[in-house]
Amino acid sequence: MTAKYALQRGLIALAQVATVVVFLVLWQLASEHHVLDPVFFSKPTDMWHQLLLWKRTGVLWKNIVDTMTVFLVGYVAGTVLGIVLGIVIGTMTWAREIMEPFLAFFNALPRLILLPLLIVWFGFGLEPKFILVISVIILMVALNVAAGLREVKVDYLNNARLAGATKFDLVRHVYIPSVSLWVTSTARVTVGYAFNAAIAAEFIGANKGLGFLMYLGLSNTEAVQIWTALGVTVILALVIDFILAGVETRATRWMPAA
Amino acid sequence: MSTSLDVTAGPAEEIGGPRATPEESRRWNIIRRGDPGPDPETRRHKRIVRIIQIAIVLVALGLWEYLGKSSKTLNLTISTPWDTAKWIGQWAEGKQAHGWSDLVVTLEEAAYGMFLGVLIGVVLAVVVSTSKWVRLFSAPFVSMLNALPKIALAPLFILIFGESVSARAYFVAAGIFFITFYNVFGGIRSIDVIYLRNARVLGANRRWLVRDVYAPSIVGWVMTSLRLTSAWALTGAVIAEYLGSVKGMGYIVATGQQSSSTPEVLGGVLIVAVVALIVDRVIVRIERHFSVWRLA
Numbered sequence A: 001m002t003a004k005y006a007l008q009r010g011l012i013a014l015a016q017v018a019t020v021v022v023f024l025v026l027w028q029l030a031s032e033h034h035v036l037d038p039v040f041f042s043k044p045t046d047m048w049h050q051l052l053l054w055k056r057t058g059v060l061w062k063n064i065v066d067t068m069t070v071f072l073v074g075y076v077a078g079t080v081l082g083i084v085l086g087i088v089i090g091t092m093t094w095a096r097e098i099m100e101p102f103l104a105f106f107n108a109l110p111r112l113i114l115l116p117l118l119i120v121w122f123g124f125g126l127e128p129k130f131i132l133v134i135s136v137i138i139l140m141v142a143l144n145v146a147a148g149l150r151e152v153k154v155d156y157l158n159n160a161r162l163a164g165a166t167k168f169d170l171v172r173h174v175y176i177p178s179v180s181l182w183v184t185s186t187a188r189v190t191v192g193y194a195f196n197a198a199i200a201a202e203f204i205g206a207n208k209g210l211g212f213l214m215y216l217g218l219s220n221t222e223a224v225q226i227w228t229a230l231g232v233t234v235i236l237a238l239v240i241d242f243i244l245a246g247v248e249t250r251a252t253r254w255m256p257a258a
Numbered sequence B: 001m002s003t004s005l006d007v008t009a010g011p012a013e014e015i016g017g018p019r020a021t022p023e024e025s026r027r028w029n030i031i032r033r034g035d036p037g038p039d040p041e042t043r044r045h046k047r048i049v050r051i052i053q054i055a056i057v058l059v060a061l062g063l064w065e066y067l068g069k070s071s072k073t074l075n076l077t078i079s080t081p082w083d084t085a086k087w088i089g090q091w092a093e094g095k096q097a098h099g100w101s102d103l104v105v106t107l108e109e110a111a112y113g114m115f116l117g118v119l120i121g122v123v124l125a126v127v128v129s130t131s132k133w134v135r136l137f138s139a140p141f142v143s144m145l146n147a148l149p150k151i152a153l154a155p156l157f158i159l160i161f162g163e164s165v166s167a168r169a170y171f172v173a174a175g176i177f178f179i180t181f182y183n184v185f186g187g188i189r190s191i192d193v194i195y196l197r198n199a200r201v202l203g204a205n206r207r208w209l210v211r212d213v214y215a216p217s218i219v220g221w222v223m224t225s226l227r228l229t230s231a232w233a234l235t236g237a238v239i240a241e242y243l244g245s246v247k248g249m250g251y252i253v254a255t256g257q258q259s260s261s262t263p264e265v266l267g268g269v270l271i272v273a274v275v276a277l278i279v280d281r282v283i284v285r286i287e288r289h290f291s292v293w294r295l296a
Helices: A002-032 A044-057 A059-091 A093-108 A111-122 A127-150 A154-162 A167-201 A210-219 A223-251 B022-033 B040-070 B072-078 B081-092 B100-130 B132-147 B150-161 B165-189 B193-201 B206-243 B249-258 B262-290
Strands: none
Touching: A002 A044, A002 B132, A044 A059, A044 A223, A059 A093, A059 A127, A059 A167, A059 A210, A059 A223, A093 A127, A093 B040, A093 B262, A111 A127, A111 A167, A111 B072, A111 B206, A111 B249, A111 B262, A127 A167, A154 A167, A167 A210, A167 A223, A167 B150, A210 A223, A210 B150, A223 B132, A223 B150, B040 B072, B040 B081, B072 B262, B081 B262, B100 B132, B100 B165, B100 B206, B100 B249, B100 B262, B132 B165, B150 B165, B150 B206, B165 B206, B193 B206, B206 B249, B206 B262, B249 B262
């Protein structure tokens, strides 16, 4: 059974690698023979050379760092602020009632379009980019934390109180573990949104970052730059997702396996 | 507003008679919709909350108007609510940008892209999830495409398809495709095996399964992703317009920013925000209507 299973996995992995190789070769050939217009579709070898060029001139690293700064600062700040806001909404009824329509409005608003406005307000520095990322994720975190706080089982609280738990103990042993589950499950989702927002933030009024590289490629009609930047972006996104998946398994290991 | 919409009014009031007492209207509500409705205490509480909310909005607007007028630089950056409202009014009359046709273009791109994206997303999700082999094979590609920030496709689509309405619609469709595909794919996989087995025990063939188990579930998942996709459709259309177009709400925002006309930027963003809000409310309504028969 296990041998058969391993064989299956091996075959599938082989098919996957083969598909990627065939895809790249076809792309290359189609582009060289003008089946695909190389002006728009570039080709894998050109992208590779572009990547090496960027790496040599330091462009690659500098722009990755910039995108990651916007992403990380915005993500961490957005999550922390979201947790704070979530605690406020989740524990203070009056605050939630008053804020409800404002939150609903903000939640339905496509927040990426706020960027031009933020640039007008905060200039061309990093601040509007941070704020954009924060604005995109803060409510998702907050609403989840608030829901998590409301869902804490009364039984657990009562049992802990009977066992002599102080208010601090309740927070430490009941609230935090149960809310941490909600936070980590949102973290995986918000990370995608935050990264998306970081890239979008660099389209407009930026002079650094992967999004800016794509924008530059568009204004110079250099397809190869767009494709290469896109490739780097995907790899970066996968790495982030991989790291977060690891964190998630660690953070939720106290839970019985679903 | 709330009093006219509230169903606390009794039959007496409807025919123009004397106002129903709270007790009467409670009884009437039990007959009409099965629950007594808010008691006077809750209604007063709600009214107080509403008053505080309106006060917050008024104070914020007043402060904004005051700050916007207090200095030249502030006026340039934050403008004033009155100037913004004036700009929106002029736009609606067709004196600024292209008037309503800007909004129509943006909505066209969003709607066309949404239709295309949902269609392709559902079809591919169904195809991929029918066979175990296809599923295992495509898993890493699916997660790779899902990790890709959709917005990053905008420059590519504009480059390839040019600065046209269809280019932006394709871009919108690409983002929507990913969202729909992922939701429906996950949805199909999460269908409880018990439903399938029960249906088979009752003698369902493949066609019945599709019609009575798969299709309702897929519709449900498309509905669930509709709120997400509609927000994305508007964002995608506006961002793509911002990057390169000669018409549309994104174009308004872009020209406003280039000419440092804050009322124009603010007006453009506000119009999109209001449209997004309306669309969102409508979808929530539709969702509620359909959730009755939805397979969880």
